[in-house]
Amino acid sequence: MVSTRDLYAEDRNVYAYRCPKCGVLYHPAPMVCKGCRNRRDPSEAVFPDFEKVPMGGPCRLLSWTRIYALPEGIDRPSIAFGIVEFDNGLRAAGQLMVADPQSGARLIAKSGLVRELVGRDFYGLQLFEA
Numbered sequence: 001m002v003s004t005r006d007l008y009a010e011d012r013n014v015y016a017y018r019c020p021k022c023g024v025l026y027h028p029a030p031m032v033c034k035g036c037r038n039r040r041d042p043s044e045a046v047f048p049d050f051e052k053v054p055m056g057g058p059c060r061l062l063s064w065t066r067i068y069a070l071p072e073g074i075d076r077p078s079i080a081f082g083i084v085e086f087d088n089g090l091r092a093a094g095q096l097m098v099a100d101p102q103s104g105a106r107l108i109a110k111s112g113l114v115r116e117l118v119g120r121d122f123y124g125l126q127l128f129e130a
């Protein structure tokens with residue numbers, strides 16, 4: 001039996017979405033599959049929803065920037081922010097945890113705490129040296 005604590009546990013993963021008809025992966029989730037025109041229905045009332053696949057693992061840094069004007073809840077003077085491409089071709093944005101980022105570098109993406117507000121934490125991809 002699932003405990004109440006597990007039932008209401010915060011989902012800290014970042015997901016890709018797989019089309020149930022043709023198997024193509026997307027991030028972020030589309031409303032219509034580009035490959036087979038299958039429609040996504042998160043309510044599952046009419047169509048089956050796309051399968052959620054946790055993202056992470058080896059990737060390559062395509063581009064990055066450093067941001068100094070940060071919103072509330074990020075307790076540091078600046079953050080580096082990167083776009084990575086995974087080996088399966090998916091691209092995603094993440095917080096760079098690398099001191100001296102170089103475009104083209106191999107990195108490892110993991111889900112982690114990216115922003116803290118009162119009563120609410122935000123999780124996203126964090127990018128580490130491979």
Ligand SMILES: [Zn+2]
Nearest residue numbers: 019022033036
């Ligand atoms: Zn499809």
